[in-house]
Amino acid sequence: MARNARNTKDVRLDAPKGMRAPVLVPRRRQSSDRFGRFTEWIARAMGTPWFLMGLTVFCFAWVLYNTLSPEDLRFDSAALGFTALTLILSLQASYAAPLILLAQNRQDDRDRVQIEQDRQRSERNLADTEYLAREVVALRLALKDVASRDFIRQELRSLLEELEEQKDGAAPESGRADRPRG
Template sequence: MADRLDQPRVRGRSLLPRVQFEADASGRLSESIARFLGTPRFIFWLTAFCVVWLVWNTWGPADLRFDRADVGFTALTLMLSLQASYAAPLILLAQNRQADRDRVSAEQDRQRAERNLADTEFLAREMASLRIAMSEVATRDFVRSELRNLLEELQTGSDDEEDGERVRRGADRQP
């Protein structure tokens, strides 16, 4: 069963211990370097380094110069191109990681917006159903107007009864 292709191969022990790196360690390191490369502090230190290099190799003691000016500062050119060749992929890696974070953030924002829209639609439906239900329920003003109407009817009804009583009494007097 050790020859199964769907299982990882078990490696034997080696003399040196195997160093385990966190899966995201290189990405974090490249981001920190790329962040530093994009700062004014880096530009300042790189400029100071180049100025010191040029001054030393132009006006320094002749026997201590290590990069000749008449050849075009070959070592400085090589160092700067090496720095640029390492900086470019690190910056691209940092940009890719930032793009991944932006994509995740945009997806979370979209999901949050969908939930907010669903909540808003639910509340709008609830408000509409409450308005419909409230039109069927007697409001305070409606009850007051109905009580006033009943009171007026009772008052006018009692006046009519008094008039009817007077008429009846008058009919009783007439034989």
């Protein structure tokens, strides 16, 4: 009874859906991507030389067995044009085409996502580059107002020259002032 009360207490229908406990606990889903990965694996395998060689060996063995074996052991008649082999190859082709298309669609989806990510990355890089370019221009403008080392040296030399001229020009006048007039 207490258990029943607790269960009804957990399932509140008067609370918003996100606030209440789930009535039915969903089973853990299998990866929906598993089939897609399987189709890609099949498509990749069908595009290999090993698959082509294996299919060739299979067909060759089929034809050899049904041609050279005793009549009562044959399961596909050469007189009927190897009908069973033709059906098997047709079945393989009918499944291969959609599997390859599924794999291509998945690849297209991945490419689309990658292109979108590349576009966003390029936009960020462009914005960063433009910001850095504006900062460099601002620094260049600010550096025009800042005195450079050569400018300061030149100004100091000109000040020293002015001081020396004043000193040279002021020394004779001060010497004349010390002498008695006469």
